[in-house]
Amino acid sequence: MSGAGAPRLTLDGTGLRVTVVAASWHTEVMDGLVAGAQRALAAANVTDVRLLRVPGSFELPVAAGRVARTGVDAVVALGVVIRGGTPHFDYVCSAATQGLTDVAVRTGVPVGFGLLTCDDEAQALDRAGLPGSSEDKGAEAAEAAVATVLALRGL
Numbered sequence: 001m002s003g004a005g006a007p008r009l010t011l012d013g014t015g016l017r018v019t020v021v022a023a024s025w026h027t028e029v030m031d032g033l034v035a036g037a038q039r040a041l042a043a044a045n046v047t048d049v050r051l052l053r054v055p056g057s058f059e060l061p062v063a064a065g066r067v068a069r070t071g072v073d074a075v076v077a078l079g080v081v082i083r084g085g086t087p088h089f090d091y092v093c094s095a096a097t098q099g100l101t102d103v104a105v106r107t108g109v110p111v112g113f114g115l116l117t118c119d120d121e122a123q124a125l126d127r128a129g130l131p132g133s134s135e136d137k138g139a140e141a142a143e144a145a146v147a148t149v150l151a152l153r154g155l
């Protein structure tokens with residue numbers, strides 16, 4: 001899946017409460033994703049932003065689920081899983097993806113999906129919103145979460 005075709009979103013999230021839930025593996029990539037999400041939220045006028053760190057991407061769904069039930073408007077979930085030599089990669093990726101989908105559907109709280117699933121660290125760095133990266137997936141996840149809140153508002 002390439003980043004080509006991503007929408008350009010102009011968002012006004014004034015007054016929204018958003019929590020960023022971020023895994024901790026692969027520090028440099030995670031620092032880029034978290035900073036990108038925070039930048040995008042600030043650009044969308046979201047000032048009530050909290051950050052919750054969890055150990056790994058496998059822990060994202062349980063944390064996102066708890067956060068979603070605290071009255072926030074949206075959750076942004078960030079993590080990076082890098083393929084190793086065993087099937088562990090597939091289990092962590094699918095558990096995190098399915099778990100985050102369940103949280104959004106069951107709670108009705110939009111969850112921005114910022115989970116990078118990469119073959120190697122270079123691929124992850126290229127998507128981390130760092131100087132020299134070609135994509136900024138933390139920002140994209142934050143923008144998607146805010147845009148979904150705004151789209152669903154008033155229904």
Ligand code: DLZ
Nearest residue numbers: 023025055056057058079080081082092
């Ligand atoms: C165990 C593990 C491995 C091997 N790799 C990653 C990774 O690349 N990215 C990530 O976010 N987490 C990884 N983890 C940790 C698991 O997500 C989880 O934290 C542990 O299995 C403990 O539940």
